[in-house]
Amino acid sequence: MAYRELINKIFHKGKEKMEDLEVYIENSKEIEIKVFNGEIDKYSISESGGLSLRGTNNGKMGYSYTEKIDESSIDMLINEACENAEYIDSEDEEKIFVGSDDYKEIKFHSEGLSTASIEEKIDLVKKLEIEALSLDKRVTSIQECVYKEFDKSRYIVNTKGIDLSDTLNGAAIYVAVIAKDGEDIKTGMGFRLIKDISQVDYKTIAKEAVHEAISSLGAKPIKSNNYPLVIKNTIFADLLSSFASVFSSDHVQKGMSLLKDKVETKIASPLLTIVDDPDLKDGFMSRCFDDEGTKTTYKKIVDKGVLTTYLYNWKTAKKDNVSSTGNGTRGSYKSSLSISPTNFYIEKGNNTFEELIGSIDNGVYITDVAGLHSGLNPISGDFSLSASGYEIVDGKIQRPINQITIAGNFFEVLNDIDAIGDDLEFGLPSLGYFGSPSIKINSISISGE
């Protein structure tokens, strides 16, 4: 590894001022291809990264980082980390970790992306755009047609003996189309998360996007009331993602999660099992060790409705007198150590999607929500989200609905799950990788007309 010499110098010099030190380096190669009207609208390539130093000074942890990874940064890194540690007055013990006894050896890097040529990738996005424009005359333009790929490597080296590295890659392809019928404008989106470019069926992605836009033309609100609801798999995955912080031991310990004191108690319908699975073969958060070098493990966080554990890193585990669950993560080399899920999903249930819809006489099928970053409150569990979808009448999907809000409380929704589909899918990854089947809820408040 090219950084070995630099790291040794940092440790050597750092040891004069601090007790233990750890270097975390992240490097990522990214490709983004955007197509508009058959031409490459944007083509972006990059290779970048950064180095984070953390270290203990009188038992307190200080952090610093740089994107200029060379000797000119050594003094700044050490001085900043050392000074930053001086001001920490949290009593929670935070140490540089000595490492787990053994680690799994699973490779998550896929050749199916790294060996494909850039021409193949460009060709794929272009085909997707042409296909999406060809399916229906009412599709007047393409809002976005994009291929995005990441290839990320991590190195963690510390003075306690940890010396770990891994690589992970993945890509997403998506198209958003605009359909018009007179003054009525609707959009629809289709996407796939991919680990192997040869497996991508662009025709189906285009079809899904066009179907979503066309079938929502003429949408109108529904009368305000409480309705039984089916929420589309990827949308429920987004909702789960937005509330994931409630499972973090850090939030619990700070009194910012309503799941405090709820381990071993029923918090959801017995139908619900939520898994944190770092070993998932095609996961975008798959890893054998977390960002502080703890080995990762498969675990059920909610098992048939019962909360089994919170997610821990080393520091919060110590406080609760348990072991780290291997969920110590850094948003990037610029962030300090926090907690997040790996591949986090709701286990699939026994009902087909048709059965979920078929069981409702008068209700709503939600296919999209907006405002996830603002219209919900992970602390109270309350949410009120702009939504669109279809009316369900006598067990069948009927007219499109938009300009409504669905409002409720996440914890109440978990208890109000009536059925779970067998169609587990993962949402577009933002921070983390979340999956869910389609979910039927007994009753939710809808505001419409």
Place this chain on the structure above:
Amino acid sequence: MLDKKIIENVLCAALGKGGDFAEIFVEDKYSSSIKLVGGLIENNISGRDYGVGIRIIDKLNCIYAFTNDSTEENLIKVAKEAASALQGASIDLKLNFMKSNVTNYNPIKIMPSSIEKKEKVDLMKKGYEAAKNYDSVISQVAVNYLDEEQNVLIANTEGLMGEDKRVRTRFTVGSVASKDGEMQQGFYGPGASMGFELFNKINVEEVGKEASRIAKTMAYAEHCPSGVMPVIMDNEFGGVLFHEACGHSLEAAFISKGTSVFTDKLGELVASPLLTAIDDGTIPNEWGTTNIDDEGTPTKRNLLIENGVLKSYLIDKLNGRRMNMESTGSGRRQSYKFAPTSRMNNTYIANGESNFDEIISSTENGLYAKKLGGGSVNPATGDFNFAVMEGYLIKNGKILKPVRGATLIGNGLKVLELIDMVGNDLSLGQGMCGADSGTVPAGLGQPPLRVKSLTVGGRKGDE
């Protein structure tokens, strides 16, 4: 920040395979953030972002590449790699950089890096104490302090070379109120394109109290009713209404491709005649102010809508080409990792004639949204949503009681027509706006105003 000769060589390499425009963006940013939870400093991190972005434009196509390694050798390698996406012939470049004189709208009095960390920590603890001691219902308080100094250099093959130093400081308090097993949040986070002198302008204790006041009010609030009703949005962060409902849809990125509801509507009446809206990147020391945009164009005051008539879009260089229009100084990006695109700086609705009491008393039944949270919009349809952080029901022209958990939804074009009262005490708030070119500081604001009817999504049935 980078030698002129190196810049020339890199730009030449970038146009080695054709293209008609190349640009280099160099960024060196130092930032420091401190986090306090429950009275104790829990996190303290500082560091340096450093990198270079190279952009090549060939007619309407854009190639972008970035790297952390700014040695001449590597930059030329990256420029050549980017250029390899084109198949044209090399262009003979003769560059004669003109350093433009720019006005400094953001004079900095005290560089945050000159202040001891202890002083920053003391301010945070003061803010914390004020928030925590506000009321016994307050169960948790988090305080964040952030300062950054971003130095940028932008040069392009048109001969432009510009430099800017952006110093920003922000202080935020989040309070949690717990009552009967439920928790509610309040947040207040003033910031400015200013140095440490921000703390001569704001009182950290008042910031803490304000966050706790909101959390406490919401802890005692009932669920908001659902339905369609008149909504009054207060000044400051109320400006998120225009930002989401209209601002994004005026960005050239959507206009130029015909994917915005405002495409081809210049000169048309698109809003209530009471409405005048402006995007201004030159308001001294304001959160979204920069001297030049991230393409090197000086920022300006752009009149977007005047008395309801659409006057201008927000335009960057590339989308300007597609539209045959000049840049409005609106090309922004989060960092060297993003190609720039059209974005808002400080966007606000201008003062009208009504005063606040008049607006409330002339509203029989409705919702008063005193503090708004964030929101989002789909520019193709204009459908927007945003959250109400602190809301009150209005009955018979009087503010009746606090309500929580409301979301407001609507359609941009329609809501602008439905504004029927505009107040006279404009003030600005600060937000972080995320879009295609990353997350950038954006100022927003308005006087209090009334929308005749809007869908309010709450958990309670009609009242």
